Amino acid sequence: MVASILLSRKGFQIKLFERKKYPFHRVCGEYISNEVRPFLKENGLFPDIATADISKFQLTSVNGKTAHMPLDLGGFGVSRYALDHFLAGEALDSGVDIIHEKVTDLSFQKDDFEIRTDKGEYEAGIVMGAFGKRSVLDKSLDRGFIKKRSPYVGVKYHIKYDQHEPSTVALHNFKGGYCGINKVENDVYNLCYLGERKNLKDSGTIEKLEENVLAQNPFLEKIFSTATFLFDKPEVINEISFETKAPVENHILMCGDAAGMITPLCGNGMAIAIHSGKIAAEIVIKHASKGALNRVAMEKEYAHRWNVMFKNRLRTGRQIQKLFGAPWLSNTAVAICNNLKPMANYLMSKTHGQVF
Numbered sequence: 001m002v003a004s005i006l007l008s009r010k011g012f013q014i015k016l017f018e019r020k021k022y023p024f025h026r027v028c029g030e031y032i033s034n035e036v037r038p039f040l041k042e043n044g045l046f047p048d049i050a051t052a053d054i055s056k057f058q059l060t061s062v063n064g065k066t067a068h069m070p071l072d073l074g075g076f077g078v079s080r081y082a083l084d085h086f087l088a089g090e091a092l093d094s095g096v097d098i099i100h101e102k103v104t105d106l107s108f109q110k111d112d113f114e115i116r117t118d119k120g121e122y123e124a125g126i127v128m129g130a131f132g133k134r135s136v137l138d139k140s141l142d143r144g145f146i147k148k149r150s151p152y153v154g155v156k157y158h159i160k161y162d163q164h165e166p167s168t169v170a171l172h173n174f175k176g177g178y179c180g181i182n183k184v185e186n187d188v189y190n191l192c193y194l195g196e197r198k199n200l201k202d203s204g205t206i207e208k209l210e211e212n213v214l215a216q217n218p219f220l221e222k223i224f225s226t227a228t229f230l231f232d233k234p235e236v237i238n239e240i241s242f243e244t245k246a247p248v249e250n251h252i253l254m255c256g257d258a259a260g261m262i263t264p265l266c267g268n269g270m271a272i273a274i275h276s277g278k279i280a281a282e283i284v285i286k287h288a289s290k291g292a293l294n295r296v297a298m299e300k301e302y303a304h305r306w307n308v309m310f311k312n313r314l315r316t317g318r319q320i321q322k323l324f325g326a327p328w329l330s331n332t333a334v335a336i337c338n339n340l341k342p343m344a345n346y347l348m349s350k351t352h353g354q355v356f
Contacts, residue, residue, distance in 0.1 A: 059173075173330035316347070
């Protein structure tokens, strides 16, 4: 949506395909690094609601040891429900044509795209892929990562909970995963966790997984036993992959998680998505605004800028994730935060970008 708004404001005819009607909930940590705040405000894209200001970080191990750190850059909490609804309104006001159809396939022939949906066919000169962590399009495009099974499942709730400090984002470890909690808007907290599908299979149900595995961490046990849960059922996504992806596939400029997913513990997926949308729009404007499109140069420049900006951050996130989800490793991570603060700050900085 960020890319669509920027391009539409520059006179491009934009069609944005989304099978669901806004607003709706997505599995998401709902914390955004302040690196994106100046850009959003400068372009009138910062949500006009009371977002939560977040300036502190808490980490707990599987057995409940804890560490606290300041977040030098900080961030803000906002639900995808509210943010997407706001951005969709801005997109419509900017002239974007939002089409509520499911894209089932697309092909590139003779320097043009043919897009097929469950209701019709469309043509486009440039296509951006912003379809998230995993999509039917990844299969039709025969992307490498989709052929590998992923061991992870993601679960999200919104809760009311008065035992968490509003300015803190916390990551609570449990066997095989970790759970984040932070405030969003309207005194609501987002509770979202990533866990191993094996533990879910062994437990039988999500509820039993939370009782038998997550509750081994006393912080999570308290949340799940005392918080008020606002959803009738959790939002769930399977097969979350952190495998390397290409920022350009079959001439499609990939954005956000479709180009590569940073591990949720880094809390920067939404910031990277916003930044990648900005970069993609800038490059399309540069190479296509005068009518003549140099597709090779456009794709080469986008891939280069994406890799320079995000490749190392995603790699660092994958390495840091190895310190999570096991008792002794999570205790090590807590010890690093408590006793080796320069190292902890350095690792954290490597998962964040610069303010833009």
